[in-house]
Amino acid sequence: xxxxxxxxxxxxxxxxxFLDMVLGVGFVSTALSFVYPLWRYLIPxxxxxxxxxxxxxxxxxxxxxxxxxxxxxxxxxxxxVRTPDGEFRAFSAVCTHLDCTVQxxxxxxxxxxxxxxxxxxxxxxxxxxxxxxxxxxFTVNLRGEPGQEDVVxxxx
Amino acid sequence: xxxxxxxxxxxxxxxxxxxxxxxxAQPPAAETGCLACHRDQPSAALAxxxxxxxxxxxxxxxxxxxxxxxxxxxxxxxxxAAKAPSTGFRxxxxxxxxxxxxxxxHSDAALMRKYAPKxxxxxxxxxxxxxxxxxxxxxxxxxxxxxSCHGAHGVRLVGDAQSPVYPLNVAATCTKCHAxxxxxxxxxxxxxxxxxxxxxxxxxxxxxxxxxxxxxxxxPTCNDCHGNHGAAPPGVDAIANVCGTCHSVFxxxxxxxxxxxxxxxxxxECHNNHDxxxxxxxxxxxxQGALCATCHSEGDNGHKAATSMRAGIDTLKTAIGHSEAELxxxxxxxIEMGAETLTLREANNHLTLARTEMHAFDPTIVESVLxxxxxxxxxxxxxxxxxxxxxxxxxxxxxxxxxFIVLVVIALQMKIRTLENRS
Amino acid sequence: xTQQLYAWLDQRLDLSALQHFIAEKxxxxxxxxxxxxxxxxxxxxxGVQVFTGILLLLYYRPSADEAFESVKxxxxxxxxxxxxRNIHSWSANLLIFMAFVHLFSTLFxxxxxxxxxxxWVTGVLLLFVMMGFGFSGYLLPxxxxxxxxxxxxTGIAGAVPVVGxxxxxxxxxxxxxxxxxxxxxxxxxxxILPAITTGILGVHLLLIxxxxxxxxxxxxxxxxxxxxxxxxPFFPHYVLHDxxxxxxxxxxxxxxxxxxxxxxxxxxxxxxxxxxxxxPEWYFLAMFQVLKLLPAHIxxxxxxxxxxxxxxxxxxxxxxxxxLDRGAAEGRSSxxxxxxxxxxxxxxxxxxxxGYLAA
Numbered sequence: 001x002x003x004x005x006x007x008x009x010x011x012x013x014x015x016x017x018f019l020d021m022v023l024g025v026g027f028v029s030t031a032l033s034f035v036y037p038l039w040r041y042l043i044p045x046x047x048x049x050x051x052x053x054x055x056x057x058x059x060x061x062x063x064x065x066x067x068x069x070x071x072x073x074x075x076x077x078x079x080x081v082r083t084p085d086g087e088f089r090a091f092s093a094v095c096t097h098l099d100c101t102v103q104x105x106x107x108x109x110x111x112x113x114x115x116x117x118x119x120x121x122x123x124x125x126x127x128x129x130x131x132x133x134x135x136x137x138f139t140v141n142l143r144g145e146p147g148q149e150d151v152v153x154x155x156x
Numbered sequence: 157x158x159x160x161x162x163x164x165x166x167x168x169x170x171x172x173x174x175x176x177x178x179x180x181a182q183p184p185a186a187e188t189g190c191l192a193c194h195r196d197q198p199s200a201a202l203a204x205x206x207x208x209x210x211x212x213x214x215x216x217x218x219x220x221x222x223x224x225x226x227x228x229x230x231x232x233x234x235x236x237a238a239k240a241p242s243t244g245f246r247x248x249x250x251x252x253x254x255x256x257x258x259x260x261x262h263s264d265a266a267l268m269r270k271y272a273p274k275x276x277x278x279x280x281x282x283x284x285x286x287x288x289x290x291x292x293x294x295x296x297x298x299x300x301x302x303x304s305c306h307g308a309h310g311v312r313l314v315g316d317a318q319s320p321v322y323p324l325n326v327a328a329t330c331t332k333c334h335a336x337x338x339x340x341x342x343x344x345x346x347x348x349x350x351x352x353x354x355x356x357x358x359x360x361x362x363x364x365x366x367x368x369x370x371x372x373x374x375x376p377t378c379n380d381c382h383g384n385h386g387a388a389p390p391g392v393d394a395i396a397n398v399c400g401t402c403h404s405v406f407x408x409x410x411x412x413x414x415x416x417x418x419x420x421x422x423x424x425e426c427h428n429n430h431d432x433x434x435x436x437x438x439x440x441x442x443x444q445g446a447l448c449a450t451c452h453s454e455g456d457n458g459h460k461a462a463t464s465m466r467a468g469i470d471t472l473k474t475a476i477g478h479s480e481a482e483l484x485x486x487x488x489x490x491i492e493m494g495a496e497t498l499t500l501r502e503a504n505n506h507l508t509l510a511r512t513e514m515h516a517f518d519p520t521i522v523e524s525v526l527x528x529x530x531x532x533x534x535x536x537x538x539x540x541x542x543x544x545x546x547x548x549x550x551x552x553x554x555x556x557x558x559x560f561i562v563l564v565v566i567a568l569q570m571k572i573r574t575l576e577n578r579s
Numbered sequence: 580x581t582q583q584l585y586a587w588l589d590q591r592l593d594l595s596a597l598q599h600f601i602a603e604k605x606x607x608x609x610x611x612x613x614x615x616x617x618x619x620x621x622x623x624x625x626g627v628q629v630f631t632g633i634l635l636l637l638y639y640r641p642s643a644d645e646a647f648e649s650v651k652x653x654x655x656x657x658x659x660x661x662x663x664r665n666i667h668s669w670s671a672n673l674l675i676f677m678a679f680v681h682l683f684s685t686l687f688x689x690x691x692x693x694x695x696x697x698x699w700v701t702g703v704l705l706l707f708v709m710m711g712f713g714f715s716g717y718l719l720p721x722x723x724x725x726x727x728x729x730x731x732x733t734g735i736a737g738a739v740p741v742v743g744x745x746x747x748x749x750x751x752x753x754x755x756x757x758x759x760x761x762x763x764x765x766x767x768x769x770x771i772l773p774a775i776t777t778g779i780l781g782v783h784l785l786l787i788x789x790x791x792x793x794x795x796x797x798x799x800x801x802x803x804x805x806x807x808x809x810x811x812p813f814f815p816h817y818v819l820h821d822x823x824x825x826x827x828x829x830x831x832x833x834x835x836x837x838x839x840x841x842x843x844x845x846x847x848x849x850x851x852x853x854x855x856x857x858x859p860e861w862y863f864l865a866m867f868q869v870l871k872l873l874p875a876h877i878x879x880x881x882x883x884x885x886x887x888x889x890x891x892x893x894x895x896x897x898x899x900x901x902x903l904d905r906g907a908a909e910g911r912s913s914x915x916x917x918x919x920x921x922x923x924x925x926x927x928x929x930x931x932x933x934g935y936l937a938a
Contacts, residue, residue, distance in 0.1 A: 019567060019570055019571055019574065020571075022563070022567045023564070023567040023568065023571055026560060026563045026564035026567050027564060029560045030557070030560050030561055030564055030826075030829075033556075033557040033560060037658075037659035037662055037663075038634070038659075040658040040659050041634060041657060041658055041659045041660060041662075041663060042634075042637070043658070045656045045657050045658060046656075047652075047656055049652070050640075050645065050648040050649050050651065050652035050656075051494075052644065052645055052648045053644075070498075072494050072495060072498050075494065075497055076498075076501075077498055077501065098508055099501075099504075100505040100508055100509075101501060101502060101505055114505075114509065115405075115505060115508045115509055115512060116403075116405050116406075116512065117404055117405045129404070130402065130403075132366075132370065132372045132374065487651075487655070487843070488842050488843050488844070489840065489842075490654035490655050490660075490661040490840075490843065491655055492655035492656055493655075550661060550662075551837050551840075554662070554833055554836060554837045555837055557833055558830055558833040558834055558837060561826055561829050561830040561833060562830055564826050565823055565826045565827055565830060568819060568822060568823035568826065569823060571819060572816065572819050572820060572823065575815065575816055575819070576811075576816070
C-alpha cells in the first residue's frame with residue numbers, strides 16, 4: 001500500500017520545490033536582515049565622533065555678532081559667544097557659583113547668570129555677583145570652506 | 157697629618173670662631189641709633205619691639221625709623237640724652253595718643269601719596285565713629301586701637317598672609333578681645349551683655365568654610381559686615397542692606413515682602429548672624445524643624461503660603477529625581493539623551509530660582525517658576541518615553557529577525573529529512 | 580557564466596581536486612553524531628566575533644578618556660550599533676560556553692586518543708586563548724564592573740609564585756589598572772590573540788580535515804565485531820546540518836540580545852568605592868569562588884597561591900590528557916578520565932551557580 005513510505009514522484013517534486021522555495025525565502029530574508037544593518041552601520045552617523053573633547057557648534061554664519069548661544073558639550077552646556085567685533089569665544093556655561101546655566105546679555109555685552117545675578121565679561125572673568133571663579137574657557141576654531149565654516153569648540 | 161700641624165690648625169680655627177663671636181656681640185659698625193641698645197635689653201618689653209622692627213616691617217622697608225613714631229635722638233649714645241624732652245621723645249603712646257601718632261602720617265594725603273597713592277586717609281575719622289573710638293573718647297583704654305589689630309613694630313601689609321588683618325586672620329584678631337569673657341565683662345548693648353562666642357559660631361558658618369576650604373577671600377569675615385575702622389554692629393534696620401551688598405538678589409526680593417517691614421533683625425531672623433549655616437529646603441514650610449511655624453500658625457495666610465511653597469519645591473525636586481532615573485534607564489538601553497540631560501539641568505536651575513524668588517514670600521511668583529520647571533521635566537519624561545518606544549521598536553525588529561531564523565531552522569531540518577529519506 | 584568562471588579558476592587552482600575531495604568526504608553516522616557539530620558551532624561563533632569585532636573597532640577608541648564614550652556612541656548614535664555590540668558581547672559568552680561543550684564532548688567520547696592527540700592539545704590551547712579574549716575584551720568598555728573585575732583578576736595573577744609580580748605588571752602595563760592596561764588589553768584583543776588563534780586554529784582544522792571525524796570507542800567496538808558504520812556524505816548532508824546548527828546559534832544570539840540586552844553601565848573611576856558584588860565573567864566564576872573560599876594560609880603557604888597553582892596543575896593535566904590516558908587508543912579507556920570529567924563538569928556547574936548566588 002503506497003499510503004506510507006515513498007511518496008509518488010510528482011507530489012514529491014512539488015513538496016521539495018515548495019520546501020526549497022521556503023528555504024530560499026528564509027535564506028534571503030535572513031541574509032537581508034544581516035546585510036541591511038551592516039550597510040547602515042558602516043555609513044558614518046550624523047555626529048561623526050563622540051563629543052567628549054570637541055564639538056561642532058554650528059555654521060559660522062548662524063552666529064550673529066553680539067550674541068551668545070548655548071550648545072551641548074559632552075554632558076554640560078557651553079556658551080558660544082560672538083563679540084560685537086565678530087570674534088568667536090566659547091566658555092563653559094556652567095556658572096561657577098551654584099551651577100546654573102548662564103546666558104548672554106546683549107544690552108551690556110556680558111554673560112549673566114539669572115539665578116543670583118552673577119556677571120562675567122567677554123573674557124569669562126567673573127566681574128560681579130557671587131561667582132567665585134571665571135568661566136572655563138574653550139578654544140574656538142573655524143573649519144571648512146570660506147563662507148560655510150563650521151564653528152568647532154575644543155576643550156583646553 | 158703631623159700632630160703639630162693639626163694643633164696649629166685647631167688653634168687657628170678657635171681664634172676665628174672667637175673673632176666672629178666678638179664681632180656678633182658688637183653692634184654692626186653701620187648700626188647706630190635705638191636698635192644699638194634696645195636690641196640687647198634683658199627686658200622683653202624693651203627688646204622685642206626693636207627686634208620685630210628689625211625683622212619685618214612695612215614702615216621700616218620704606219625708610220621710617222623708631223624716631224618717626226617715638227621721637228628721641230638716635231645719634232646719642234647716652235640713654236638720658238637720647239630721650240631728652242628736647243628730642244621730642246614720646247615714649248610708648250597709649251590710648252588716644254596711638255591714634256594721633258598713626259594719623260599724623262596716615263591722614264596726611266600729601267604724605268601718603270608719596271608712599272601709597274591709593275590708600276585711604278580717613279581711617280582716624282572713621283575710627284572716631286566706631287564703638288572702639290567712642291569708648292576711647294570716654295577714656296576706656298581697654299578697647300582696640302590701631303596697634304591692636306595692625307601691630308606696632310612688625311606691621312605687614314593687609315595682603316600679606318601673615319598679617320593679623322589678612323582676611324583669613326581677621327576673626328582670630330578680633331576675637332583676641334571679643335572672645336575673652338573677662339575682658340568683655342561689663343560691656344553691654346541694648347541692655348544685654350556682649351556675647352563672646354562669635355568666633356566659635358562663625359567657624360561653623362558657610363562663609364568661613366568658603367574662605368578656608370575654597371580659598372574664596374571674597375567671603376565675609378568680621379570686618380565685611382561690621383566695618384574695619386568704623387567697626388560697629390550694622391544696626392537692625394541695616395542688616396538686609398549689609399547682607400545685600402553680596403546677596404543683592406535676595407535682598408531685593410526680601411525688600412518687596414511684608415517681612416522686611418515686620419522682621420526685627422532682617423535676614424538674621426532666619427539665617428542667624430555669626431553661625432550662618434548652608435540653607436536647606438527644610439527651613440521653609442511648616443513641618444517639624446521648619447522656621448515659618450515659629451511665627452505662623454495653622455490657618456493664617458503665611459502658614460498656607462509657606463506650606464504651598466515648600467510643597468511646590470518638593471514636588472519639583474521629586475519630579476527631577478524621577479526624570480533623572482528615567483533618563484538613566486533609557487540611556488543605559490542605548491538611546492542618546494544628551495539634549496534631555498541639558499533640559500534637566502535647566503529644570504534644576506528653576507529649582508535654584510524658586511529658592512531665590514521665595515524670599516519675596518509670595519507663593520504666586522514661586523509657583524510660576526516651579527511650573528516652568530515642571531514643564532521641563534514633563535518634556536524630559538516625554539523624551540524618555542519616546543526613547544523607550546525606540547528601544548521597543550528595535551527589539552521588535554530583532555524579534556522579527558528571530559522569527560525568520562526559526563523559519564530557516566525548521567526549513568533546513570525538513571530539507572535534511574527529505575534528503576535522508578531519499579537516500 | 581558560473582561554469583566558465585569555475586573552469587577559469589580550475590585551470591589555475593586545480594579546483595576539481597578540491598571538489599573531488601569534498602564529494603568523496605563522508606561523516607560517520609551513529610547515535611553520538613550530534614556532538615560532531617559542536618566544534619563547527621564554536622568555529623561559527625569565532626567568525627561572528629571576528630566580523631562584529633572588526634565592525635566595532637571602526638568606532639571604538641582604546642583610551643581611558645574615550646573608551647566608555649565611544650561605546651556609548653556606538654550604541655546610541657551609530658545605526659544598528661546596539662545590535663553589533665549586543666551580538667559581540669553575547670556571542671563571546673556563547674562561544675566560550677560552546678567551547679566547553681565541545682571540550683567535554685570530545686573528552687567523554689575519547690576523541691583525543693591516538694592519532695588525534697595534537698588536535699586535542701591545539702584545542703585546549705584554543706580554549707585558553709578564547710578565555711584570554713574574554714578577559715581582555717571585558718575591560719574594553721571601561722565601565723565600573725569591567726574595571727574592578729580586571730583589577731581583581733590581574734591581582735590574582737600576581738598570586739603565582741616567582742613570576743606573579745612580573746606577570747601582573749606585564750598584564751596591567753604598570754602597577755595599577757589604568758589607561759595603559761586598556762591599551763595593552765586592546766592590542767592583545769585585536770592583534771596578538773587573533774594572530775595566535777589563526778596559527779593554532781589553522782593547525783586544528785588542518786588536522787581534522789586530514790584525519791576525519793573520530794568515532795567513539797563504543798561504536799568502534801561494533802565495527803570490530805563486523806558491522807560497518809553507516810556514513811553520510813559531507814556535502815550536502817553534513818553541511819546542511821552544520822548550517823542548521825549555525826542558524827540555531829544565530830537564533831539563540833538574537834533571543835539573548837532581545838531579552839537580555841547588554842547594558843552600558845557607569846564609566847570607570849579608579850578612585851570610586853568598589854561597588855559590592857564585583858565578580859568576573861561566569862567562565863572565571865567557578866575558579867574565583869574556590870579562591871574566595873580558600874583560607875588565607877594553608878600549612879604556612881598562602882592560600883591564594885596554592886589555589887592558583889592547583890588550577891595551573893589542572894590545566895596541565897587537561898592539556899596533556901591524551902598522553903596520560905594512552906589506554907584509550909587500545910579501547911581500554913580509563914574510568915578515571917570519565918570520573919574526572921564528571922567531577923570537573925559538576926564542579927563547574929555548582930561553583931558557577933554558587934558564585935552567582937554569593938554575589
